[in-house]
Amino acid sequence: MTHQRIAIIGAGMMGQGIAQAFAVAGHRVEIQEPDAVRRAGILDRIRRTLGDQSLGGLGQDTAIVDRIRPHETLEAAVAAADIVIEAVPEDLALKQRILAAAEAAAPSHALLASNTSVIPITRIMEPLRDRTRALGTHWWNPAHLIPLVEVVRTRDTADAAVAAMTGLLRSIGKLPVEVRKDVPGFIGNRLQHALWREAIALVQDGVCDAETVDTVVKASFGRRLAVLGPLENADLVGTDLTLAVHGHVLPDLDRTPGPQPLLSELVASGRLGMKTGAGFRVWSEGQREEVAARLAAHLQRLDELERG
Numbered sequence: 001m002t003h004q005r006i007a008i009i010g011a012g013m014m015g016q017g018i019a020q021a022f023a024v025a026g027h028r029v030e031i032q033e034p035d036a037v038r039r040a041g042i043l044d045r046i047r048r049t050l051g052d053q054s055l056g057g058l059g060q061d062t063a064i065v066d067r068i069r070p071h072e073t074l075e076a077a078v079a080a081a082d083i084v085i086e087a088v089p090e091d092l093a094l095k096q097r098i099l100a101a102a103e104a105a106a107p108s109h110a111l112l113a114s115n116t117s118v119i120p121i122t123r124i125m126e127p128l129r130d131r132t133r134a135l136g137t138h139w140w141n142p143a144h145l146i147p148l149v150e151v152v153r154t155r156d157t158a159d160a161a162v163a164a165m166t167g168l169l170r171s172i173g174k175l176p177v178e179v180r181k182d183v184p185g186f187i188g189n190r191l192q193h194a195l196w197r198e199a200i201a202l203v204q205d206g207v208c209d210a211e212t213v214d215t216v217v218k219a220s221f222g223r224r225l226a227v228l229g230p231l232e233n234a235d236l237v238g239t240d241l242t243l244a245v246h247g248h249v250l251p252d253l254d255r256t257p258g259p260q261p262l263l264s265e266l267v268a269s270g271r272l273g274m275k276t277g278a279g280f281r282v283w284s285e286g287q288r289e290e291v292a293a294r295l296a297a298h299l300q301r302l303d304e305l306e307r308g
Helices: 013-024 036-051 062-067 074-078 092-105 159-171 188-204 210-219 230-237 239-252 261-268 287-307
Strands: 005-009 028-032 068-071 083-086 111-114 134-139 148-152 175-179
Touching: 005 013, 005 074, 005 092, 013 028, 013 036, 013 062, 013 068, 013 134, 028 074, 036 062, 036 068, 062 068, 068 074, 074 092, 083 092, 092 111, 111 159, 134 159, 148 159, 159 175, 188 210, 188 261, 230 239
Parallel strands: 005 028, 005 083, 028 068, 083 111, 111 134, 148 175
Antiparallel strands: 134 148
């Protein structure tokens, strides 16, 4: 596929990772960030990620950042774009305003994509005049290391738009999958947060502590998830055994329709996770960086194995 002109709106963690993935593949990337301090540091942060193996950079050429150009205004970033991807915070009204402005300022052929991880794409794209070229591209963090991108179609998305986006993503080494029905959370986050809900319930009900939950997942079925998906596993053990297990365990699983009280209490008390030093677990200074480095190293090893 020929190189496309990519515009990324928002230079947070996801926006920078997406920009890096496209730049590594040879594309020119325009990235818009209104905050002057964050905008000034975009290239240095990406340069560090490219060169630092502990961050999953694989010792890549830091000159790749020359393909990335930061902008203050959205209009400047999208003026010549073939692809526009918004990666701003999970705020429906904000995303709607951003994409409506992008539609007005970008070329009429440009694909318009949202990187939301949970908000239905149909709602985000409601203000657009031409919704046939609008779709979701849910990247996973860290975007430069996780291969999967969920391509989410709405009722209005043209087949050609889906084909163009999946082809582009495949050409830069990503693994795009099509989400055929626009549901909250798409596929990955529905599965992930179903697990999180039960994990929180186990702690809330006094079955075990948070560290034990994490240990059980990482030292048991978590080890095989990278090579054996849940439905593959169900077929491996047999659908008859799966049915028997479900008959015993499903009636007892958590059915809380909203956020659990334990999670709400943690947020209300300021226990926001690693960034505040405590969440479900207590974290010492520097552990956040250690966890991020360990994750990057693990993903890097998986990438090397898959590439042979």
